[in-house]
Amino acid sequence: MSEIASETDRDSSSERFARGSRLVDLLSKTGLSLAIVTVILYGSFSSPVFFTAGNFLNILTSMSIIGIVVVGMTFVLVVGGLADLSVPATIACGAILSLGLQPIIGPVPAFIVAVALAGLIGSVNGALVGYLGVNPIIATLGIGTVALGIVQAAVGGVIVYGANPSSAEFVKGRLFGIPVVVLIFLITALIGHFILSRSFWGRWTLATGGNYSAAEASAVPVKAVKAGAFVITALAAGISGGLLGLTLQSARPLIGQGYEFSAITAVVVGGVSIMGGFGSVPRAIAGLIFVQLLTNVMVLEGVRTPVQGFVLGILIAGAVGMDSALRKRGIA
């Protein structure tokens, strides 16, 4: 993943497997970039469509919506919060509200309110997980269901349609030749990367995930940091949902289904430890690129959907298994 490797990556990852064998060491550093190159080579030979600007732009655009969630989810995994399963609900909340509120308060305020309310969902998750110590899987699953219910009840309908075509135009349009959605994703990724690797909050996040009680004893506000990761994820999912709604100009309650799985897959395949304490945004995005390319090749090859799911499932199980194995060698 040298193309997007950053300085902080080298800081921490180079030592991670210092006790492992050289082969393991080499694989852990270059494995993902090798895999990405392999997929690109295979795709280029097997399909005439794959290696075209149009296809890559396609991949990039479809990657962007999920990519924004991946940035947030990275924080949840790094802080040791396992996973945020309320993402589908938060995305739906963002999409439904940003469309549904348009006729009332206009497109931009609608988007902002949608994201803010998504953040509220995240703070409830965060309060439960960080301050009350509820298991994150249960807490986010429960809160997601509750939030979705409230939004649906408030909106009243089953599907919400857009009322402001110009906002759709903007989101689907381009700025400096780059699709707006892609731009927003890149900005989110940069901000996320800055926070995790350069800011005190990011250092606290890594410390909390790395050793909760030592971080607590080092005057790190561990509870707030843990809660914060869920707020960050919810804000990201809110933005993602809002963009999704504006792009599609319609939103159903199940619009976000499957996004949590894709996001977790990308983060884990990117080598971010599910046990917390280790990972970076660029790594997670590398994982996302790999998964997206692989899916694209499978689609172009005509691989049936169930088989695609099978491959991705194997991938996530393999990545998690690898993480535990490496953790045993490296950290133990």
Place this chain on the structure above:
Amino acid sequence: MNSADYALNMRGISKTFPGVKALSDVNFSVKFGTVHAVVGENGAGKSTLMKVLSGSYQPTSGTIEVGGVEARLRRPADAQALGIRMVHQELNLVPDLTVAENVYLGRMPGKWGFLDKKDMLQKATTVLKEQGTAIDPQERLGNLSISQQQLVEIAKAYAADPRIIVLDEPTSSLSEHETAALFRILRKMRDAGIAIVYISHRLKEVLEIADEVTVLRDGSMIETRPIAGVSASDMIQLMVGREVSNVFPKSPAKIGEPVLRVNAISDGVNFRDVSFDVREGEILGLIGLVGAGRTEVARAIFGLANVVQGTLTLNGKNVIINSPAEAVKAGIAYVPEDRKGDGIIPAMSIRENISLPVLKRLTTLGRIRRNADRSLADQYVKKFSISPPDPERRVNLLSGGNQQKTVIAKWLAATPSVLILDEPTRGVDVGAKAEIHHIIGQLVADGMAVVMISSELPEVLGVCDRIVVMRDGQASPPIDRQDLTEERIMALATGEEVA
């Protein structure tokens, strides 16, 4: 007496951990039908020896005979198969099962995977009756008091028809009355021919229950004697009697005004009415046996645990501390006992560990100033000669001593006025120990107030100016080092003498 009379015969047992010799050439024999006490200071090797006996640790060298037959105990199941049962200080029971189910946990009677409940209940009733306890075998375990649970744990060991039962501090949660009940059961088991190994800090109880006593010190067996003719002070002498060596004498620092005053604090559970003060340039020792409440006091002062009563005065002002962050702000730092659990973030570098408590000070507009972060780490790596001298080295790749130096550096970076050190030299080699003493000496010379918790009496007597001895959650007033000897400290810590 031939070897078949011995339930247990351990010969020449040594156990080496990387960098530490935990046991060296220990001989330990227990006869059938006796209660054999094992005493020693914290870290004398009692638990290591018992872990070897229970199959949790493999001895580096030495032989073990159980009932006259040589045995190799590769895992706990091997020891259990030979009839060796452990009753640990922490209970290993399932609260939601009944007493009977707990007693037969893992060995439930029945056929083809079906549980024979009636049989189990009957057997459990018999066992409990034999022990003379009035516990209903059908009661849910979680409804019992801790002391009753302790008796169930013993019944569980007894029901397995053991040859050797090892009890580790069984009376630590029992009242005097309950202890007497326990002793009745132990005597019954002893008279049934079971060999009982009894580990305790409470010398009075040892004198009461034991037939023989073995004293361990610094990983070596000092002496095994019949209890007749042994007094508590004899045992204390054997436990501490060693030459004072490897102690870095404190450089005399000018002692000033009290910095931290602890006024009658209690946490409602582990300690009560603890009062002391520590002055500028002073090292105050806080000592006591395991479970006396030393660490709990330190954690409470640092805001990691609640204080329900009492107050703290820092530099003349009353302070209320509810979290480590508030403690750091007030100027208190704490180097915890459990270095791996509470001290280091293993996956982070030396640099990232050191700057953690003061990260906000190194931050502009949310961004950590890289140069400030680096120079802080460089400064302490150099000052404490942390090795290897590479601030980017991941801290879990360092030796114990260097990890400890990193943790101390982390706290000095926060420039506290009071530093609490909990077992700062445990598990570090002699060289690193001297370096850490040297660092502490420099700190007090610069006017810092230091509270040092340690289990090593020579260290405490060599380094500290005044010493507070804790026992069962209560603290003695600070005593000048000149007025103390190792024997007197042990007497205070075991309750043989009241301060």
